[in-house]
Amino acid sequence: MAKGKVYLVGAGPGDADxxxxxxYRLVTQADVILxxxxxxxxxxxxxxxxxxxxxxxxxxxxxxxxxEKINQLLVEKARAQKIVVRxxxxxxxxxxxxxxxxxxxxxxxxxxxxxxGVTSALAAACYAGIPPTHRDYTSNVAIVTxxxxxxxxxxxxxxxxxxxxxxxxxxxKIVNSLLKAGWPGDxxxxxxxxxxxxxxxxxxxxxxxxxxVAQKAQLRKPAVFIVGKVVALAEKLDWFGSKPRILLPGTxxxxxxxxxxxxxxxFIKLVPIEDYTAAxxxxxDLGRYDWIVFTSTNGVKFFFERLSAIGLDAxxxxxxxxxxxxxxxxEMLRSFGVLADMQPRLESSAGLLGEFAxxxxxxxxxxxxxxxxxxxxLFEKLTAAAAEVEVVVVYKNVDIEPEPVDFDYIDQLLFTxxxxxxxxxxxxxxxxxxxxxxxxxxxxxxxxxxxNIKAELLPSIL
Numbered sequence: 130m131a132k133g134k135v136y137l138v139g140a141g142p143g144d145a146d147x148x149x150x151x152x153y154r155l156v157t158q159a160d161v162i163l164x165x166x167x168x169x170x171x172x173x174x175x176x177x178x179x180x181x182x183x184x185x186x187x188x189x190x191x192x193x194x195x196x197e198k199i200n201q202l203l204v205e206k207a208r209a210q211k212i213v214v215r216x217x218x219x220x221x222x223x224x225x226x227x228x229x230x231x232x233x234x235x236x237x238x239x240x241x242x243x244x245x246g247v248t249s250a251l252a253a254a255c256y257a258g259i260p261p262t263h264r265d266y267t268s269n270v271a272i273v274t275x276x277x278x279x280x281x282x283x284x285x286x287x288x289x290x291x292x293x294x295x296x297x298x299x300x301x302k303i304v305n306s307l308l309k310a311g312w313p314g315d316x317x318x319x320x321x322x323x324x325x326x327x328x329x330x331x332x333x334x335x336x337x338x339x340x341x342v343a344q345k346a347q348l349r350k351p352a353v354f355i356v357g358k359v360v361a362l363a364e365k366l367d368w369f370g371s372k373p374r375i376l377l378p379g380t381x382x383x384x385x386x387x388x389x390x391x392x393x394x395x396f397i398k399l400v401p402i403e404d405y406t407a408a409x410x411x412x413x414d415l416g417r418y419d420w421i422v423f424t425s426t427n428g429v430k431f432f433f434e435r436l437s438a439i440g441l442d443a444x445x446x447x448x449x450x451x452x453x454x455x456x457x458x459x460e461m462l463r464s465f466g467v468l469a470d471m472q473p474r475l476e477s478s479a480g481l482l483g484e485f486a487x488x489x490x491x492x493x494x495x496x497x498x499x500x501x502x503x504x505x506x507l508f509e510k511l512t513a514a515a516a517e518v519e520v521v522v523v524y525k526n527v528d529i530e531p532e533p534v535d536f537d538y539i540d541q542l543l544f545t546x547x548x549x550x551x552x553x554x555x556x557x558x559x560x561x562x563x564x565x566x567x568x569x570x571x572x573x574x575x576x577x578x579x580x581n582i583k584a585e586l587l588p589s590i591l
């Protein structure tokens with residue numbers, strides 16, 4: 130990665146997962162990130178802890194910094210031998226002033242690179258079930274800015290599909306310009322508000338009634354407008370709108386995306402404990418235990434990170450039998466070169482206890498790898514079965530303030546640990562009545578029940 134260089138990176142249309150792999154890598158390695166207003170917060174969370182993050186966003190005709198200052202800042206940071214990422218919504222070169230910023234770098238003698246992004250013009254259409262081109266409808270598409278100076282007329286190109294960006298404030302002008310250009314009054318038009326996001330909304334009509342329809346719907350920025358016969362295909366091809374929208378207040382959203390549209394709003398952050406003195410004593414003498422039990426992937430990760438920090442690796446477990454609470458925990462162990470000797474079919478504390486009951490644990494020395502303030506169930510049950518049980522704490526959960534959540538756009542709530550239940554209730558006090566609540570694992574369900582939340586146990590899904 131070159132120092133003293135500017136990378137103009139397209140962040141994509143709104144869903145953080147739609148950034149390119151190249152863009153993702155640059156965000157994680159940048160010294161400085163200058164970002165637009167509409168950049169997903171999840172992308173900024175990828176930045177290094179020591180990275181300088183600067184908001185230069187523009188919204189509602191208000192500029193945090195004028196364009197000339199942004200250009201100047203890019204040049205200054207690059208000349209200071211920084212890896213500079215200019216993170217821009219959509220694609221840098223499509224109505225994003227990326228060309229102006231690239232010119233500024235060129236004129237200042239600063240090296241730059243452009244990383245294309247997925248434009249909302251096409252992504253929003255896709256997420257609304259509208260293919261901009263289709264052999265049976267049209268073979269061409271035009272993308273137009275709906276944001277023009279007041280005295281300038283909108284130029285309507287000849288195309289079977291026309292897509293407008295930045296047009297919420299000019300809906301009447303867009304409609305009238307289309308009619309003036311010869312489009313029929315019954316031509317179908319769709320507005321896609323917050324395209325690709327969990328709170329995406331699609332408003333449809335015809336050119337004859339769309340001004341009234343849009344006013345009634347109270348359309349908000351950002352929105353993409355699509356005009357053409359292909360709009361009719363949304364009735365059949367709306368794959369995204371049919372997905373359940375699931376709020377996940379925990380970690381690891383990628384594991385649950387097959388369930389629906391995941392809205393990741395973490396309420397907790399996993400961090401190392403302040404003092405590893407007691408843990409290090411245990412980790413340096415693992416040979417005294419018959420079993421080491423891992424109840425989460427996080428426990429595996431922090432356990433081996435700490436093991437490495439004190440100069441040890443997986444060979445320290447050569448004489449131990451290892452138990453994993455489930456398949457993902459077992460997979461994480463494999464990534465560190467350890468194969469689990471026990472993995473219950475029922476992926477829960479109850480499943481582990483059932484397997485240990487078959488083996489018999491009387492007199493066995495068992496080490497539980499846990500977070501600070503973790504569930505005491507395993508410790509209590511194994512101790513009651515006459516095992517010699519010890520706990521090593523390798524990480525803790527810290528409550529954090531999540532991004533805002535609009536519960537009007539949420540269908541389900543998924544708790545993945547007891548700590549996420551507690552953090553959610555601390556923040557909101559109750560669960561909205563319209564939400565279906567699922568819990569991963571019996572301890573999580575027990576905590577939800579304790580908090581008077583009506584919930585169901587989610588079967589093994591991983």
